[in-house]
Amino acid sequence: MGKVRRYAVVGGTSGMGFALARLLVERGDRVVIGGRDQARLAEAAARLGDRAEARVVDSGRESSREAFFDGLSDLAGLFTPGASYSTPMFRDGEAGAVKALFDAKFWGQYWTVHAALSALAPDAGVVLMAGTASIRPTGSSAYAACNAAIEGLGRALARELAPLRVNTLSPGMIDSELWRNRPDEIRDPMVALWRERTLTGRPGTVAEAAGAAAFLLDNGNITGSTIYLDGGWTFR
Numbered sequence: 001m002g003k004v005r006r007y008a009v010v011g012g013t014s015g016m017g018f019a020l021a022r023l024l025v026e027r028g029d030r031v032v033i034g035g036r037d038q039a040r041l042a043e044a045a046a047r048l049g050d051r052a053e054a055r056v057v058d059s060g061r062e063s064s065r066e067a068f069f070d071g072l073s074d075l076a077g078l079f080t081p082g083a084s085y086s087t088p089m090f091r092d093g094e095a096g097a098v099k100a101l102f103d104a105k106f107w108g109q110y111w112t113v114h115a116a117l118s119a120l121a122p123d124a125g126v127v128l129m130a131g132t133a134s135i136r137p138t139g140s141s142a143y144a145a146c147n148a149a150i151e152g153l154g155r156a157l158a159r160e161l162a163p164l165r166v167n168t169l170s171p172g173m174i175d176s177e178l179w180r181n182r183p184d185e186i187r188d189p190m191v192a193l194w195r196e197r198t199l200t201g202r203p204g205t206v207a208e209a210a211g212a213a214a215f216l217l218d219n220g221n222i223t224g225s226t227i228y229l230d231g232g233w234t235f236r
């Protein structure tokens with residue numbers, strides 16, 4: 001029997017993070033999932049079964065990041081989709097909203113990888129979360145810039161942290177709780193846009209995102225890359 005591997009997913013109680021956690025436990029690995037909400041964590045851990053451990057974490061807070069990785073070692077991989085979603089518009093000039101976006105999505109992942117360093121195996125894989133607005137924006141310039149920054153961070157960390165491998169998952173619209181929990185008048189036009197303007201004619205699924213994240217974690221010859229999981233959105 002092969003060695004049981006253990007992974008960490010910061011943002012693992014729903015959406016793409018939970019889908020990856022489920023993929024990992026179903027193939028026999030162990031997973032430590034993190035999220036801010038204790039009740040959501042308990043429910044997610046119960047659904048995943050006894051190969052999963054749940055720990056509270058807010059990726060935006062240093063003490064919380066440190067506590068999440070405390071006592072963990074030899075992790076085979078880390079996935080960091082845990083961030084709130086916001087798309088502040090340039091003309092609104094809301095400095096606080098733009099700062100909050102970067103604090104959550106860019107700096108949250110930057111410092112989460114830093115906090116994880118001593119817990120990761122020397123040849124572990126790290127997968128950052130960006131989004132295709134990086135190269136084909138849909139509106140918010142700050143959101144586009146934030147995702148482009150994350151893709152750049154992934155390439156640079158791959159150099160700086162080798163032999164750790166660092167890659168970035170950059171999805172288009174994925175049919176996760178993030179969209180399902182939004183009002184119909186916001187979600188429906190986006191779904192219509194994705195049906196019309198992708199080559200696949202639909203948003204992606206969380207299972208497809210989990211498969212792509214697992215590929216980036218597993219494949220020992222891929223580092224510094226970005227996968228655009230977008231049904232052809234970015235070049236259509």
Ligand SMILES: NC(=O)c1ccc[n+]([C@@H]2O[C@H](COP(=O)([O-])OP(=O)(O)OC[C@H]3O[C@@H](n4cnc5c(N)ncnc54)[C@H](OP(=O)(O)O)[C@@H]3O)[C@@H](O)[C@H]2O)c1
Binds near residue numbers: 037060084131
């Ligand atoms: N779905 C899409 O269409 C799409 C496309 C491109 C990029 N993305 C990006 O992918 C990421 C995840 O998306 P998703 O669709 O999987 O979302 P989701 O279903 O809303 O899941 C987000 C997960 O992250 C956790 N989380 C949120 N803020 C956190 C924080 N500060 N610290 C720790 N955990 C936190 C959430 O739990 P708690 O709220 O309980 O903490 C939850 O487990 C987002 O950053 C989003 O920008 C999504």
